[in-house]
Amino acid sequence: MKHLLTWFGIAALAMVAARAEAPTLMAIRNARVVPVSGPAMARATVVMRGGLIVDVGEAAAIPPGAWVIEGEGLTVYPGLVDALDSVGITEASALEAAPAARRPGMGAPAGPTPAAGPPPAKGPEDRPMTSSWLRAADLVKPEEPRVATLRSAGFTTAVSYPMRGIFAGQGAVIDLAGERGGDMVVATPAGQYITMRSGGFVSYPGSLMGVIAYIRQVYLDAGHYKTVEGMYEANRRGMKRPDYDRALEGVMESPRILLPADRKVEMDRMIRFGKELGQATVLYGMQEGYRSADLLKGAGMPVLVNLKWPAKARDGDPNAYETLRTLEVRAHAPETPSVLEKAGVKFAFYTGGLTSGREIKAAVRRAMEAGLTEEAAVRALTLEPAGIYGVADRLGSIEKGKIANLVVSKGDLFGEKSEIKYIIVDGKKFEPEPESEAPGSGGRGPMTAEVGR
Amino acid sequence: MKRLSAAAVMVLAGVGAARAEVTLIKNATILTVTKGTITKGSILIRDGKIAEVGQSVAAPAEATVIDAAGEYVMPGIIDCHSHIATEAVNEGSVSVSSMVGIPDTLNPEDIYIYDALAGGVTTVNVLHGSANAIGGKTVVIKTRWGKSAEELPFEGALPGIKFALGENPKRQGSPSVFRATNLRYPATRMGVEDTIREAFNEAKIYQAEWNDYRAALARGEHPEPPRRDLKLDPLVEVLEGKRLVHAHCYRADEILMLLKVADDYGFKIRTLQHVLEGYKVAKEIAAHGTGASTFSDWWAYKEEAYDAIPYNAAIMTKKGVVVSLNSDSEELMRHLNDEAAKVMKYGGLSETEALSMITINPAKQLMIEKRVGSIEVGKDADLAIFDGHPLSNYSKVVKTIIDGQVYFDRAKDVAGRAAKEQEKAQLIAKEKERARKESEGQRRARPGAGEQAPKPEVAQ
Amino acid sequence: MKRLAAVLICCGVGYAADGNSFVIEHATIHPVSGADIVNGSVLVKDGKIAAVGTKVAAKGVRVVEGKGLHVYPGMINSATELGLSEISAIRETNDTNELGEFDPQLKAEVAVNPASEHIPVTRANGITAAMTLPSTEGGQGIVTGQAALIHLDGWTWAEMTVMSGAAMEMLFPSLEAPRRSFLAPPGAAGPPFREVKKAYDEKMRRLREFFEEARRYRAAKEGNEAGLKRDLRLEAMIPVLEGKMPVMVVAPREREMKAALDFAKEQKVRMVLAGCRELGKLGPEIKAAGVPVILGPTLATPLEQDMPYDHAYALPEEFHKAGIEIAFGTFDVQFARNLPYEASMAAAFGLPKDEALKSVTLNAAKIWGVADRMGSIEVGKAADLMVTDGDPLETRTAVLQVYIDGRPVDLNNRHKRLYEEYMKRP
Known part of the structure; x- marks a missing residue:
């Protein structure tokens, strides 16, 4: 009893300090465990120490002195991973780090940011809308409000990116808890977030073809840069030193690129573009994935599926004429995961602007109603994103040695009446914060001031 | 429409349309354009090519037969400006945007491809816009509706680049709705000329740098490679005759200016687009060997179009210029045959000359006349079948054929409409039903207080 | 045939001072109001049609030999900017779209430039009369002014005017979201519907209020109310309220068409719908209301992405089949001469050929209340005629002579002059 009181005392303190209790030794017992990497265990124990999983199994022993969570009636899953987000990055920090990434010549949204953007770019040499060197790892902050929101929805991990501009910057795999930004970072850089946004009519690039040409030129420049750097390194004396170009540096250190593709024609275009650039490519968006299975299968590129299914605009004209394709996409987009599962296309989910656990669960359930198996749904939020980002050795499943990221629910995670009980991040236990009443009112999160594509 | 595998695409692209299909069109009035008119004639199509044309054509038993009794067959229409x-369309930010290109943004699902087919158009010169003196790269496509972006381009057709003179490229040099500040050079027609000269001057220097580099490599040296510049590459291709220039222009002065710039830098203007005052300098255009792709009767929509006359095509034709009629419009494109009839009205050209304006002449301008533009043995089976004479306003397209394959069939289009409407109605009903259920579900599932969570305890 | 045309044009000009009396003989006459007359004659006396038929007694008048030729009534373009706009991109040359929401006092004809190059260009294709509108696409007003029916010939606008105040033009308020500027950032959302609706409701309220104000003004005027000050705007509305002048309501979409129908019924005004680009379910209602419709442009892409490709082409027949009276307009100036091809395209997609011809002649005259004066070749009507070598709805057909009020009209124009000038360049 005394112990329990102490526990509550710590818990209360933790709440006040917005920090989780951090017992170094913790176990969940008598729970159903879904490791993802292997078959589910009906009644097993997961033991964690120092933020890592040290034992898991039906016969796993609970070391003395461990904090124990009674798992009777609960199911333990690997912590969920949001494969593409900007969680943890505040607009202010990103802007401060890279004002040039903004759309030139356009006014900024109201607020403390400067009123006018940079002057119009006159060509690729101006490196317009580029902040490729920005690292999410340097920008994330645990106190950014969406960190807690997403964590409460069962996410222990996200791949967070700066999202402004064409070459927005380098993502990082982050855990959704920590005292300082640095504590959160699991792996960096995770990849370069690329968009097809253009600078408007007056600033280069001002069109989709301009954006594509710009990206192509940047990669050509990077190749040339590397060659010249190499020549210089081999023979510094007597050779003019090459100019340092942080835009190219940023591009070159990114292990993969993320290219946007919602429509089938965009998928086709971006698949060819990714191959042309010779970069490891991950496609994101996928609204028309339901009609593009062969195309995606043939491409052999992993894809990130936006869980925010297209929906009729709430504030649109109720009598607006809608094309068959528009209606079809709204009806069939949630079939995308199921179609990809059947076709054997590697895919992961991202929350794409959904703000609450309830919305996210509803979106996953919608995909399951459209034929996605529960197993694949869980994988697309755990082991698949971990695999796509090359961190499956540390994340994405409940295995000995992996990071102690877990989500504990009552009932199947995506069951209608399920309820998330605990989220464990780096071996620290959290309980979900209550959701706000108005769903979807929060908007897209911190990086959405700029118009999306 | 399942997408073909990459390998299959290569095969298809290699041989045009590699399907061992035989089709016979019979009982038609055939307007060959280059070889006269054949009444009650037949066209035999084999493997996407025209195999035989004439009044008595023997077809194998397995041939698919299209009975075109009472109908007219003409070569698929070619639109030299779309x-x-x-x-x-426009990379309008800079005065030289040759680094961008239409091939990067092809959209095979653009509904206007289908609309073009429905107007008998089978080949289209897809151009960059006219916002800059030197615009982006262009591409010739066939209107293969249902195929992928890679399957649209006309195999073997030379790539192009758009130039633009006059009001459009200089517009951003003066304060306007486009720009209030940060004005863009040029603001005058003199500046447009200079912009083109500067670009080609730069291209020549760049070309020389690369030539020097390649020569050094050949000598076994290891020089620092020049930087690839996507803006200058296409201009070098123009200088080397590997890329065709399609230049938007209106006034006689700017037309002459461009022909002179081209002569000075040693390249050719393949087509002048719009070229509404071409009739004033037809002699010079003909002497340069440049084609003219114009409107039938557009005029007075802007200052530089005030001297435009519907006789333009006729005058230029009479003075030895190869002239085509283009659309530059998703609408006009659907009845270029009616546009062609206007050169008979204005300037008294013949039926064949009229039809040539939208078939063999644009084919010549795009240097694809060995493949398309007339109904001749060996050419691509790109055909438009009309229910009456195509130069009559009362006629309409009933079938459009590309590479021997029917891509548009009016009867099927009409027959399929009800099903499409029904499909839409079903989708709308389903969506409404879902919305209803969801709002119901939300009302029911207002979460009450969850059960007490099991309390953790400390193991002894 | 083309050579013959040239000869006839020269002769036509020669007749100019002939008291507007002549007879065209041995031609095929297409009266439009009745059956074609083969080998017939049209006798014109003092600018009016005096006789039509195979046996026309024509003594003492000049004879125009029409063998192998066709005579049609001159065509009427029911919606143009003729005389009001010269070069569309140059604001200074445009006199459409006045400021203000309610400008019923504006009269289009007073700004018609009789020297506009568009007038001879248009009439050279057989178009002898046109409705010219005070406002066109892009106009921000609601009641934009009085359209005028003008002849495409005359030394002054006063001479050209056939009917002042032929219709009160209205651009009906729309619930369609305003079109986005191409300068707007890609993907930017339009205004929410509730805002569009609010602005629409507000506009409708002002519109009703304006009509109510006009009605009260009329009552006050009739009652000789003491101290009533003359109000030019409200006074201009009186013919509308009395049903003497139709409102010509531009409403492209079904929703706006329906709202306009309701409005006309509620306000008890005579209405002509214009610029309709769909019919939807409104056929029976428009027919029952006896509202005629000015269609155009027919040469248009489908209104929405996946409407049938021939939606605009087949639309006139959809209206005609519903029993609605239709006429065509081009709603512009540069392409006003292509009016006949609007009709023939409609015919290619179902509209009966004779109906297509009527829709650019007699129907238009009926709709604008001048069928007693023009629109067909009938005794007593003005001799607005064209002589052609074939069907005028066919592009290939040459228009050889044009008469307005029996005057042979000069078919030369800017285009022909430049043609002749530059053909001569060595």
């Missing part, structure tokens, strides 16, 4: 099938 902006369909692309998701971008």
Whole structure:
């Protein structure tokens, strides 16, 4: 009893300090465990120490002195991973780090940011809308409000990116808890977030073809840069030193690129573009994935599926004429995961602007109603994103040695009446914060001031 | 429409349309354009090519037969100036935008491809816009509706680049709705000329740098490579005759200016687009060997179009210029045959000359006349079948054929409409039903207080 | 045939001072109001049609030999900017779209430039009369002014005017979201519907209020109310309220068409719908209301992405089949001469050929209340005629002579002059 009181005392303190209790030794017992990497265990124990999983199994022993969570009636899953987000990055920090990434010549949204953007770019040499060197790892902050929101929805991990501009910057795999930004970072850089946004009519690039040409030129420049750097390194004396170009540096250190593709024609275009650039490519968006299975299968590129299914605009004209394709996409987009599962296309989910656990669960359930198996749904939020980002050795499943990221629910995670009980991040236990009443009112999160594509 | 595998695409692209199919069109009035008119004639199509044309054509038993009794067959229409099938038209930010290109943004699902087919158009020169003196790269496509972006381009057709003179490229040099500040050079027609000269001057220097580099490599040296510049590459291709220039222009002065710049830098203007005052300098255009792709009767929509006359095509034709009629419009494109009839009205050209304006002449301008533009043995089976004479306003397209394959069939289009409407109605009903259920579900599932969570305890 | 045309044009000009009396003989006459007359004659006396038929007694008048030729009534373009706009991109040359929401006092004809190059260009294709509108696409007003029916010939606008105040033009308020500027950032959302609706409701309220104000003004005027000050705007509305002048309501979409129908019924005004680009379910209602419709442009892409490709082409027949009276307009100036091809395209997609011809002649005259004066070749009507070598709805057909009020009209124009000038360049 005394112990329990102490526990509550710590818990209360933790709440006040917005920090989780951090017992170094913790176990969940008598729970159903879904490791993802292997078959589910009906009644097993997961033991964690120092933020890592040290034992898991039906016969796993609970070391003395461990904090124990009674798992009777609960199911333990690997912590969920949001494969593409900007969680943890505040607009202010990103802007401060890279004002040039903004759309030139356009006014900024109201607020403390400067009123006018940079002057119009006159060509690729101006490196317009580029902040490729920005690292999410340097920008994330645990106190950014969406960190807690997403964590409460069962996410222990996200791949967070700066999202402004064409070459927005380098993502990082982050855990959704920590005292300082640095504590959160699991792996960096995770990849370069690329968009097809253009600078408007007056600033280069001002069109989709301009954006594509710009990206192509940047990669050509990077190749040339590397060659010249190499020549210089081999023979510094007597050779003019090459100019340092942080835009190219940023591009070159990114292990993969993320290219946007919602429509089938965009998928086709971006698949060819990714191959042309010779970069490891991950496609994101996928609204028309339901009609593009062969195309995606043939491409052999992993894809990130936006869980925010297209929906009729709430504030649109109720009598607006809608094309068959528009209606079809709204009806069939949630079939995308199921179609990809059947076709054997590697895919992961991202929350794409959904703000609450309830919305996210509803979106996953919608995909399951459209034929996605529960197993694949869980994988697309755990082991698949971990695999796509090359961190499956540390994340994405409940295995000995992996990071102690877990989500504990009552009932199947995506069951209608399920309820998330605990989220464990780096071996620290959290309980979900209550959701706000108005769903979807929060908007897209911190990086959405700029118009999306 | 399942997408073909990459390998299959290569095969298809290699041989045009590699299907061992035989089709016979019979009982038609055939307007060959280059070889006269054949009444009650037949066209035999084999493997996407025209195999035989004449009044008595023997067809194998397995041939698919199209009975065109009472109908007219003409070569598929070629539109030498269009902006369909692309998701971008203008890179308007800079005065030289040769680094961008339409091939990067082709959209095979653009509905205007289908509309073009429905107007008998089978080949289209898809151009960059006219916002800059030197615009982006262009591409010739066939209107193969249902195929992928890679399957649209006309195999073997030379790539192009758009130039633009006059009001459009200089517009951003003066304060306007486009720009209030940060004005863009040029603001005058003199500046437009200079912009083109500067670009080609730069291209020549760049070309020389690369030539020097390659020569050094050949000598076994290891020099520092020049930087690839996507803006200058296409201009070097123009200088080397590997890329065709399609230049938007209106006034006689700017037309002459451009021909002179081209002569000075040693390249050719392949087509002058719009060229509404071409009739004033037809002699010079003909002497340069440049084609003219014009409107039938557009005029007075802007200052530089005030001297435009519907006799333009006729005058230029009479003075030895190869002239085509283009659309530059998703609408006009659907009845270029009616546009062609206007050169008979204005300037008294013949039926054949009229039809040539939208078939063999644009084919010549795009240097694809060995493949398309007339009904001749060996050419691509790109055909438009009309229910009456195509130069009559009362006629309409009933079938459009590309590479021997029917891509548009009016009867099927009409027959399929009800099903499409029904499909839409079903989708709308389903969506409404879902919305209803969801709002119901939300009302029911207002979460009450969850059960007490099991309390953790400390193991002894 | 083309050579013959040239000869006839020269002769036509020669007749100019002939008291507007002549007879065209041995031609095929297409009266439009009745059956074609083969080998017939049209006798014109003092600018009016005096006789039509195979046996026309024509003594003492000049004879125009029409063998192998066709005579049609001159065509009427029911919606143009003729005389009001010269070069569309140059604001200074445009006199459409006045400021203000309610400008019923504006009269289009007073700004018609009789020297506009568009007038001879248009009439050279057989178009002898046109409705010219005070406002066109892009106009921001609601009641934009009085359209005028003008002849495409005359030394002054006063001479050209056939009917002042032929219709009160209205651009009906729309619930369609305003079109986005191409300068707007890609993907930017339009205004929410509730805002569009609010602005629409507000506009409708002002519109009703304006009509109510006009009605009260009329009552006050009739009652000789003491101290009533003359109000030019409200006074201009009186013919509308009395049903003497139709409102010509531009409403492209079904929703706006329906709202306009309701409005006309509620306000008890005579209405002509214009610029309709779909019919939807409104056929029976428009027919029952006896509202005629000015269609155009027919040469248009489908209104929405996946409407049938021939939606605009087949639309006139959809209206005609519903029993609605239709006429065509081009709603512009540069392409006003292509009016006949609007009709023939409609015919290619179902509209009966004779109906297509009527829709650019007699129907238009009926709709604008001048069928007693023009629109067909009938005794007593003005001799607005064209002589052609074939069907005028066919592009290939040459228009050889044009008469307005029996005057042979000069078919030369800017285009022909430049043609002749530059053909001569060595």
